[in-house]
Amino acid sequence: MKIGTRKLKSKLDQLYSAYNQKQYIDPDPLLFLYNYPDVRDREIAGIIASSLAYGRVAMIMQAVSAVLKKMGPDLRGFVMNADPESIAGMFQNFKYRFATGEHLSALIMGLQAVIADYGSLAACFTVDQAGGTDLSEGLVRIRTRVVRAGGAGHLLADPQKTSACKRSHLFLRWMVRKDQVDPGGWSNVPAAALTCPVDAHMFKIGHMLGFTKRRSADGVCAAQITQGFRRICPEDPVKYDFCLTRFGIRDGLDMSELKRFLKDDDYHV
Structure with missing residues (x-):
């Protein structure tokens, strides 16, 4: 795993630990x-x-x-x-x-x-x-x-x-x-085969992480974003979807805050 990928995985795992909790489900x-x-x-x-x-x-x-x-x-x-x-x-x-x-x-x-x-x-x-x-x-x-x-x-x-x-x-x-x-x-369905659900929030995040350059959130875009996450977590590429998309949905979790946290030259954010 490249150094930039390791750094990104570490940050994503921090977000997963902090926000992949039931208290953040609503709404x-x-x-x-x-x-x-x-x-x-x-x-x-x-x-x-x-x-x-x-x-x-x-x-x-x-x-x-x-x-x-x-x-x-x-x-x-x-x-x-x-x-x-x-x-x-x-x-x-x-x-x-x-x-x-x-x-x-x-x-x-x-x-x-x-x-x-x-x-x-x-x-x-x-x-x-x-x-x-x-x-x-x-x-x-x-x-x-x-x-x-x-x-x-x-x-x-x-x-x-x-x-x-x-x-x-x-x-x-x-x-x-x-x-x-x-x-x-x-x-009996493998999590490794899942595709990332790309809404407006994940579309922005995919661009933020350099996973896609697509201008629209189409099927190709979803495949590219999924592949980006698959390089980080091949057994569960959709693992980070929930915690990342809390930003921009939940009050007090702004997308600009996420960008500041993830910012690193090694993975294009």
Whole structure:
């Protein structure tokens, strides 16, 4: 490991120790996953929360909370017993930015179809993986089955396009990694294969660290930023995502403060 990489790893590990704590989760839609000890419920909470994870974080929290409250504590039971008419009525007044009650109802019915076919979202995701490291196939499989049910629209990103698929990779981080913050549950998916969820904050951080020069947060940008972190922590390249993105989200943690802490000529910050 080069001296600049060692220095950066040391600083990132300091940030991880300081901020990768449950006390720094709120406000973050990850918070909702802690209400579901059964992984079969948690994966449903995770895909709904991540699907709505765009826009202002306070509004995201309100939208996710409203949806999960209506669904009740038994998410799997709710999904499997849902019928299109009752779901449409339940969410007819739902509106969050581009998402309508029709989108949300279609997502829930699509999740029902996935679980009916495979038994769980995890089983659908991993059915043909066989220990491989290309997780995009699993995301495509879930999305394809959901979309086939019709109407979910933009709620699930298409990994076959040029998007960074931030919300999809955020969902995978939550479900695959297990530490003080990420609850995990999908233990047969390797953390080493995860891709960094690139939002506006991680896009700035990726440039700050010299991991990317891309002008937009697209799929290539996400791959470059992930590769930068993989050089530091090959077994868990998404390890530092949560602690780094507290800056610019949490009150009192400013991005300029992060830049001052990380500044070092050896790794281009």
